[in-house]
Amino acid sequence: MSSHNAPTRKDFPADFRWGVSTSSFQIEGAGQEDGKGESIWDRFCQQPGRIRDGSNGLVACDHYHLWPQDLDMAKGLGVNAYRFSIAWPRILPNGRGAVNEAGLAFYDRLVDGMLERELDPWCTLYHWDLPQLLQEQGGWTSRDTVAAFLEYTDIVTRRLGDRVKHWITHNEPWCSCMMGYWENIHAPGGSSLADAMQACHHVLLSHGQAIPVIRRNSKDAQVGITLSLHPITAASNSAEDLAALKRHDGLRNRWFLDPLFGRGYPADTLELIGDAAPKIVEGDLKAIATATDFLGVNYYFPEMVKNDPAGGPMRASLVEKHGVERTGFGWEVSPQGLVDLLTRIQRDYHPPVIQLTENGSTFEDVLTAEGRVHDKERLSYLQRHLAALKQALDAGVPVKGYFAWSLLDNFEWAEGYLRRFGIAYVDYASQKRILKDSGLWYGQFLNE
Template identity: 60%
Template sequence: MPIPNPIPELSKSEFPDDFMWGCSTSSFQIEGAASEAGRVPSIWDHFAEQAGRIRDGSDARVACDHYHRWQEDLDIAQKMGLNAYRFSISWPRVISDATGTINEEGLQFYSDLVDGMLARGLQPWATLYHWDLPQYLQEQGGWENRATVYAYLNFADVVSRRLGDRIKNWITHNEPWCTAMHGNWDGMHAPGNRDFKIALQVCHHVLLSHGLAVPLLRQNVSDAKVGIALSLHPLRPATTASKDVEATRRHDGLRNRWFLDPLHGRGYPQDIWDLTGAAAPQVQRGDLEAIAAPLDFLGVNYYFPEVIQDAPEKPPLATNVVHDPDCERTAFGWEVAPQGMASLLRRIQRDYQPVPMYLTENGCTYDDVVEADGSIHDAKRRDYFIRHLAVLREVIREGIDVRGYFAWSLIDNFEWAEGYLRRFGLVYIDFQTQQRTLKMSGHWYRDFLRG
């Protein structure tokens, strides 16, 4: 099917020869096998058991059955022409209890998985924490409890000692904003708290665990490259009124600067710290220096910009995210804005002069329709990827150091609080039969990568 204007023409040859081309996944969303081979419950297993938490009432006990079908999924990734594969390692599958008991069968699964990647020419990119905290730790306070920082370091130590001879690229955490804020402020995600003070303390402990893990991973892994993946958003005020402009600055302070500033040695932004009042996190001596451990790369997860409006009735930030009615949107309601990605990357480069960046997630959900012949003509998703990659091409030509792109996601999966209502995959999953079908977008990505 021809690509209509104004969809740009695009060629892989327009990107650097050593560019990383991958897809991203996460353990809880795809693996299933929730109670097999020594895996213990995570906070998301517990969350899904609570009525009303997951929109379609589902859970991830089977998900994509990747635990049993990983070879098929890696075959798909290889045939697609990827040279990198981003995955996460399930803490509850590797560490069985609060005393640190190692589940050898869980570790062996990831060892086999990594060997499978390497055998298919896929460079493994491992994320240590993608939100699936063991429930046994949540029952001791979870990330609000500083002891979880040291439990995480033990987990990172065990995994990197076992797999570090084959994995060189490590992401300590995926989207600390979601761990802290969605999990503990608005309650959308596990564990479902609604307490701003808890959320800020969780955020600090997650960032601290990242900072302390950086030298540990480098100690255990020869030539390790260590980074973190942040969910970042370009922002714009709803109007030119000074109140909305100021609200946008406040919102940026917690959405973006609260993470970028301490990671780059600036501590928490003072203007936002002043707004937190009694909710400010407890920070011990040396914490900020640890968080600022030098990175080897910065992972940027980009999906959409946010439009900000002043909202005095909503402390502490007194901001509100509003919709621009004129914008194209995905089925999730997220704005389709490739230029937003460009403005975000330019802003990071300008304000932080970071180490090399990677687009560690970028993707979209639409309501896929399976045709009578079994095909899925997801032209909107295909065009989404083309338009975003065309913008990325221009940003790289400007001299901004972006070295890789990971589409979210390889396969449809359990989309957290949305259950199975949202599909982000380049590959369609029939969750009744577990049959995998490459969508039009997946065919395009394959053809693009194979030239």
Template identity: 50%
Template sequence: MTPPFPPGFVWGVATSAYQIEGAAGVDGRAPSIWDTFSHTPGAIADGCHGDIACDHYHRWPQDLDIVASLGVQAYRFSVSWPRVRPDGAGAWNAAGMDFYERLVDGALHRGVTPYLTLNHWDLPQALQDEGGWGARDTVHRFVEYAQHVNRRLGDRVRSITTHNEPWVMAVLGHQTGVFAPGLKNRALAMQVSHHLLLSHGLALQALRADGAQAELGIVLNLSPFHPATDSQADRDKARLEDGQLRRWYLDPIYHGKYPDDVLQALGPDAPLVQRGDMADIAQPIDFLGVNYYTRSVVSAAEPWDAKDAGHETTDMGWEIYPRGLTELLVNLGRDYPVKSLIVTENGGAFADQVVHGRVHDEDRARYLAQHVAAVSDAIAQGAPVTGYMVWSLLDNFEWAFGYGKRFGIVHVDYATQRRTLKDSALWFRDFLARQKAARP
């Protein structure tokens, strides 16, 4: 049995705007790069898009009621940039900001603390048309956006995250092209990664100059990297891939420099860094958000496959490896001067079905229990972990996979928008009740 967590440990659930809100053209919202990408033939596995998604824009009171019923303290959500500033610059959209005012106030009214993310990948298409994150001007538009949102909501949210998973935006969006905006240029991808980090640092400076009350940080998708064998080739490749995913983002934030081995590997594709950029990036952060789903096993010979290796996997084909979360959190606390680690996303996609009004997702409940125990183990080893959030509250638009992959602890029937708490949600609710009862 998992022991009680420390006093003040925060439990929550997480979502993102494009994945759940819908209302794509409602109340002045303009297209984002994900609207454009998801309407591109062949871009999404099931040919769908996020125009309606979970219709959270209209059903948010019901969804917040569900959040409150679970007994969590925190709700992590993202603001849709094109909903509050449709062109990414110029006029602000009052109706869009009013929606987030209602959402934040609604959460607080239910005893749930909002955790706000500014950028969960939905860049306004108007800015993409001007070069997107490849253009340095977008950095400054993001800082303006951050300041405006903070001035409207910052007094009522616990934290503000600048970016969610900048690696995904840079590499999957601009190098492999499987995510929006669907470009394939490694040099551009690396320049995008630099601009994302620079916008993070400049936004933190601007928010603090404005007297921001919320805790400020960034969320990274992270994994431990393990060589498939003890060969030198596998170990070298694992080291480099760790550099590309983990150290490329953490070293600038905490040490003010990019890792030399990755810069060398990039060669002419390394980003253009202007004088003062690295100092601007290396701003103190109040917390580091960690999104963890699985480890990475690296082979120099051929891709390693968890299923082929006989390991248990989720519906995404990702290995279920809770020990990797312990290892990751402990190593972060060892390698970097982190003040606070929050597991901002953790969960699994499974092939759920509604049977007689119930969803018996024992596999997901077991996944969550194993990873919660892994967080407990990390804390016992000294990792400064202060919170854990399940991904996701709702089944939703799972990016390039469409609606075929379900991560939610609440089932969504997309035809009727009916919500059904899965057994994993009931497990989480009961687990939190036991944690509360065990407090001195």
């Protein structure tokens, strides 16, 4: 669908939720300020060669101090929801035990600021910034971290649960566990498949066990988890490539979806990972399958795979498609992939509600002399993905919200500040925020 066929807000249900997404480590800065403890990302950034531009999150977008103007900008756009995450080390500098009152007070102010601006707070409890001290005791490979997460969840939801009614336990377990413990790309920087599988299990377990805690402390709360999911196609129609697609999908998508929807871990994937399979205690799978109110889906790009005997435990490898449009990150731009993914989730798992908790793109943004950012590729990306979202809705997929990633350019993990995902440009030297053309359009769309 071309950009001139972009949908209007009126094409969506009146109660559809429109938002922007952010995360604590990526925007807050204020490193060790006001009693905040060290996170695994603080430590990871100190290791030479880990972050592409050698940067860190110590200042980032200085949102810790500039949050009123960021919320003003969100309100000005016309969004009615704001997704943010809480920095665990701000609340419990040691991961457990002593509570840092200044950290809780910051999120009090932030949430009150959202409500004053009629922004519905959507809180993510874990967006990857594990307290470093917990990592030194094994991080997510240790079952003790599950108990620590419940302690943290209880403290945060008791404090904010009277005002925050939408809770996401975890953001993208694939990235925090697979990229962090196996692919050696994200903090804490490990390369063990067994560690990654055990970490995944503990993250999912902590999600399931946290749900009753959240419900107890936040009456009438809506609770879910956010997964990064990919529509996958085979490089050919050969039996080998189709089998590779199924294997790859087993680790990429079904490994998370199946247990969350009460099916346990996929048997075919467990067989392929062999000795790297996680240790599971009686009752774990029942806890992981605790009913949620929504499934958060982050969609960025599709994947194509082929059979490859040397391609890791799934014996599959990704195929580079030729002649497709790509973002600055090299990710394929595929609005149709969003339709395919959402309809597949609906068909196979029937979640009561889907929230599109992240969708966005990075391009080489240039600030003009007039102080504008003409990001026509991102603008087109946004328009076409909203058209695809409308298509999925028309096909009966119960999507109830869209959160653009991200409100601000920010610290993009291992890429540092080289990638700009914001609909607002951040001049890091002056901390000035400038709405890009994509952001201006999103505001127009929301105010139609």
